[in-house]
Amino acid sequence: MENTLYERMGGENVIRSLANDIADNHLANPLIKTRFEIVEDMDKVKQIVFEFICAGTGGPQTYTGKGMLGAHKGMNISEQEFIAVVDDILLAMDQNNIGETEKKDMLAIAYSLKDEIIHV
Numbered sequence: 765m766e767n768t769l770y771e772r773m774g775g776e777n778v779i780r781s782l783a784n785d786i787a788d789n790h791l792a793n794p795l796i797k798t799r800f801e802i803v804e805d806m807d808k809v810k811q812i813v814f815e816f817i818c819a820g821t822g823g824p825q826t827y828t829g830k831g832m833l834g835a836h837k838g839m840n841i842s843e844q845e846f847i848a849v850v851d852d853i854l855l856a857m858d859q860n861n862i863g864e865t866e867k868k869d870m871l872a873i874a875y876s877l878k879d880e881i882i883h884v
């Protein structure tokens with residue numbers, strides 16, 4: 765059987781670093797940083813995003829966070845903000861030397877979630 769995306773990205777340690785870098789990129793991104801500057805416990809969000817990526821790519825971790833609709837409901841997130849988040853994810857994948865095939869796979873997963881996140 766083909767390796768999981770989790771394994772192809774490098775597993776737990778790389779994904780831990782990836783989740784941290786995604787959050788840091790959001791905080792540095794002028795299009796969305798105000799969304800994250802007001803979050804009280806960014807360490808908790810980093811941990812939940814770590815679990816989300818692990819569980820969603822075939823890792824053994826359990827996801828303990830909310831569903832995507834519940835997590836983003838009422839924020840009125842725009843298409844531009846959604847693209848900014850996806851760009852930050854792809855940038856973080858470059859920062860962690862993750863391959864192009866894996867970036868495409870992650871892009872497809874992220875895109876598939878858009879209707880649970882944009883204008884909900």
Ligand code: HEM
Binds near residue numbers: 846
């Ligand atoms: C593919 C796109 C996205 C994914 C996979 C994603 C994933 C997540 C996850 C897993 C959480 C944690 C949920 C929990 O605490 O239980 C979260 C929280 C959050 N997301 Fe997203 N998200 C995406 C897009 C966005 C966008 C476009 C924005 C706005 C610019 C956004 C803003 C937030 C904020 C502000 C929180 C923290 C809420 C809080 O704890 O106060 N997200 N997201």
